Amino acid sequence: MSKATAAIVGPGNIGTDLLAKLQRSDQVEVRYMVGVDPASDGLDRARARGVEASAGGVDWLLDRAELPDLVFEATSARAHLANAPRYAEAGIQAIDLTPAAAGPLVCPPVNLHEHLDAPNLNMITCGGQATIPMVHAVSRATPVPYAEIVASIASRSAGPGTRANIDEFTTTTTRAIEQVGGAGRGKAIIILNPVDPPMIMRDTVFCAISPDADTTAITESVLAMTETVARYVPGYTLRAEPQFDPPGDTWSGWARVAIFLEVRGNGDYLPSWAGNLDIMTAAAAQVGTLLAGPLPAGPSRADAAGPRTSSAGAGASGVTA
Amino acid sequence: MTSNVRITDSTLRDMDRSSIVQGYAGVYSSFLLHAQRAAERYGGPAHEILQRVGEASYVGGQEDMIIDVALQLQQDRDMAAGARP
Numbered sequence: 132m133s134k135a136t137a138a139i140v141g142p143g144n145i146g147t148d149l150l151a152k153l154q155r156s157d158q159v160e161v162r163y164m165v166g167v168d169p170a171s172d173g174l175d176r177a178r179a180r181g182v183e184a185s186a187g188g189v190d191w192l193l194d195r196a197e198l199p200d201l202v203f204e205a206t207s208a209r210a211h212l213a214n215a216p217r218y219a220e221a222g223i224q225a226i227d228l229t230p231a232a233a234g235p236l237v238c239p240p241v242n243l244h245e246h247l248d249a250p251n252l253n254m255i256t257c258g259g260q261a262t263i264p265m266v267h268a269v270s271r272a273t274p275v276p277y278a279e280i281v282a283s284i285a286s287r288s289a290g291p292g293t294r295a296n297i298d299e300f301t302t303t304t305t306r307a308i309e310q311v312g313g314a315g316r317g318k319a320i321i322i323l324n325p326v327d328p329p330m331i332m333r334d335t336v337f338c339a340i341s342p343d344a345d346t347t348a349i350t351e352s353v354l355a356m357t358e359t360v361a362r363y364v365p366g367y368t369l370r371a372e373p374q375f376d377p378p379g380d381t382w383s384g385w386a387r388v389a390i391f392l393e394v395r396g397n398g399d400y401l402p403s404w405a406g407n408l409d410i411m412t413a414a415a416a417q418v419g420t421l422l423a424g425p426l427p428a429g430p431s432r433a434d435a436a437g438p439r440t441s442s443a444g445a446g447a448s449g450v451t452a
Numbered sequence: 453m454t455s456n457v458r459i460t461d462s463t464l465r466d467m468d469r470s471s472i473v474q475g476y477a478g479v480y481s482s483f484l485l486h487a488q489r490a491a492e493r494y495g496g497p498a499h500e501i502l503q504r505v506g507e508a509s510y511v512g513g514q515e516d517m518i519i520d521v522a523l524q525l526q527q528d529r530d531m532a533a534g535a536r537p
Contacts, residue, residue, distance in 0.1 A: 281514070281516045283514055283517070320513060322511065322514055324509070324510070326508070326509035330508070333517065333520070335520070337516075370520060370523070371520075371523045371527070374523070376493070389516075389519060391523070
């Protein structure tokens, strides 16, 4: 049974952690790791794991005799905006782990099923992957006119790509809180905390709700969603039950629910405090697995002649490799 | 609680255990009112919250963690009360 083939572009913290996760996948095989700096440790780490690695950038990747079915972009928003049209032209479905948001915003437990055909899927941000399931869990139980999220991560887990994209983080996460989470208005805050030993990723979700909203229904919805996310990110936990507060002086008459999350990583690359890597890479791996399709049944890639023709992405763009 | 804080006699009189612990624990100054609010909501003294916040080295912007700390302290107290014979 053939696996879908993949390339990871960007051999930094996220790309390296993603490689570890995809190497455990039954459906996706990472063929190439691509960077631009010959001195990159990430390329050496990939080679040590048996993956063909090059500092030749996307030019090198697109020159391969066998192109991958999927490309995971773990560079920066700017780099992805430059690369995205080239992947599309080559008929490679892109899973974008930068906040470039060239394609639809995807949070697997909320809306992945709507976008399986898209040639380019955006994974929002680490804070978005952690918090948007919760915004959605509240908004499916009661209207949420406003939602605010705070993502705190260890400074050590934020590499140069993440740091170059702090503004993109806030704007893309904000948009996703509204479009994917279902809040009327969103706000996202990211904090890099330099404490040593590093802090475990923490995320807090505040949602404005009606003072007479059904708090039992909200709590049940949040607990159910926590279980769903924990299926692909085992370290995803609630620190306490959702906290309900009556309207405060400056809350325009709205009450508030507060949800406190901790995201402990798997320790695949960086230690377990870097849950922000895991929530992003686990979500991307989940997307890759679902795009690769079920192995035994269905219109599988194995039925198709070329490496790309079975994918819905190729159908949408009409391009094959 | 006023948002327009000036150094007056009353501010100086407010130099209480919370503000002293806050300085001792190296906690960002604007956390004080948040800690007092969380102490009111979840019970227990504000200085205990500030001490924990200092130990965790939370930085400005992490006011949400003050509520989290107050919740954890409340859980610790409940557990201690439950464990009592």
